[in-house]
Amino acid sequence: MSITAVAYPNIALIKYWGKRDETFNLPATGSLSMTLDVAPTRTTVTLAPGADDDVATWRGEAMSGDDLTRVRSFLDLVRELAGSRVRAVVETANEIPTGAGLASSASGFAALAAAASGAYGLDLTERDLSRLARRGSGSAARSVFGALVQWHAGRDDASSYAEPLPASALELALVVAVLSPGRKPVGSREAMRRTAATSPFFPAWVASVPTELEAMRRAIADADFGAVGELAEANALRMHATMLGAVPPVRYWNADTVAALDLVAQLRTDGLSAYATMDAGPNVKVLCRPQDAGAVAERFTAAFEDVNLLIAGPGPGVRIEGTR
Numbered sequence: 001m002s003i004t005a006v007a008y009p010n011i012a013l014i015k016y017w018g019k020r021d022e023t024f025n026l027p028a029t030g031s032l033s034m035t036l037d038v039a040p041t042r043t044t045v046t047l048a049p050g051a052d053d054d055v056a057t058w059r060g061e062a063m064s065g066d067d068l069t070r071v072r073s074f075l076d077l078v079r080e081l082a083g084s085r086v087r088a089v090v091e092t093a094n095e096i097p098t099g100a101g102l103a104s105s106a107s108g109f110a111a112l113a114a115a116a117s118g119a120y121g122l123d124l125t126e127r128d129l130s131r132l133a134r135r136g137s138g139s140a141a142r143s144v145f146g147a148l149v150q151w152h153a154g155r156d157d158a159s160s161y162a163e164p165l166p167a168s169a170l171e172l173a174l175v176v177a178v179l180s181p182g183r184k185p186v187g188s189r190e191a192m193r194r195t196a197a198t199s200p201f202f203p204a205w206v207a208s209v210p211t212e213l214e215a216m217r218r219a220i221a222d223a224d225f226g227a228v229g230e231l232a233e234a235n236a237l238r239m240h241a242t243m244l245g246a247v248p249p250v251r252y253w254n255a256d257t258v259a260a261l262d263l264v265a266q267l268r269t270d271g272l273s274a275y276a277t278m279d280a281g282p283n284v285k286v287l288c289r290p291q292d293a294g295a296v297a298e299r300f301t302a303a304f305e306d307v308n309l310l311i312a313g314p315g316p317g318v319r320i321e322g323t324r
């Protein structure tokens with residue numbers, strides 16, 4: 001049995017930063033994101049009866065170390081649910097630089113959850129698929145669904161899942177400016193752990209997110225682009241402020257990050273409605289209206305010599321592409 005699934009990355013407008021429980025990946029707060037229509041991850045899981053262990057490849061190359069361990073632990077979860085001991089071959093490929101704060105783990109574990117649960121014969125609801133994807137990487141819970149999605153913090157494994165927001169007239173584009181494609185020095189798992197354990201700002205972050213989530217939901221329902229952008233930019237900066245307060249500090253920013261944030265501020269001064277957001281990496285993503293995305297991208301191309309740009313709109317949830 002072989003199943004191929006495709007999932008897209010998502011970018012949070014209200015971020016997930018910090019866990020309440022590491023075993024189940026229960027978040028300290030809820031979060032809210034947009035699933036993108038670029039840079040999908042495509043993953044095939046093939047059952048391998050008789051094989052001694054799971055094998056995984058990324059773009060045809062054997063995975064090893066922590067990456068392989070994470071895939072195997074995830075398959076163990078799926079096997080436990082399915083009551084199976086059969087090993088699997090996992091083939092995966094994605095089109096964005098992994099580990100640069102571009103949410104490749106979100107599309108990766110959403111695709112793996114869908115392909116593996118299918119290959120092992122689990123017939124999961126979308127909600128249960130979201131709960132399963134969460135175990136691989138928290139943000140993956142949101143990539144199960146398309147467009148605008150909220151992940152409810154929940155109280156336990158059963159109640160912590162994502163679901164799509166009600167349809168809204170809001171039109172959003174996201175310009176992803178990749179200035180530093182390298183792998184980040186500290187992974188989000190360790191960075192969250194350190195922030196939650198040592199940053200004096202973390203309790204303030206946890207206390208403020210629910211209010212921000214409510215305000216974001218309202219701004220989306222009202223299709224108020226300016227309010228969405230202001231809330232998203234402020235939330236991303238607050239997330240980074242909590243990390244800067246950790247011991248030792250977690251700083252993903254570099255000189256290009258600051259220059260990109262300056263450019264976004266300049267775009268607003270010039271009359272373009274654009275707002276910045278950032279994840280666990282140095283790259284800056286710009287929220288704008290779809291009709292302004294080309295102009296935003298041009299300004300980045302003019303300002304930075306080595307910038308790779310992706311223009312994204314709202315994308316679909318995870319889907320099964322093929323069964324053999």
Ligand code: PMV
Pocket residue numbers: 010011012014015016017031103105106137138139140188189278279280
């Ligand atoms: O899902 P993880 O463990 O890779 O964490 C993602 C964290 C952020 O991208 C920084 C924020 C978010 O909500 O996606």
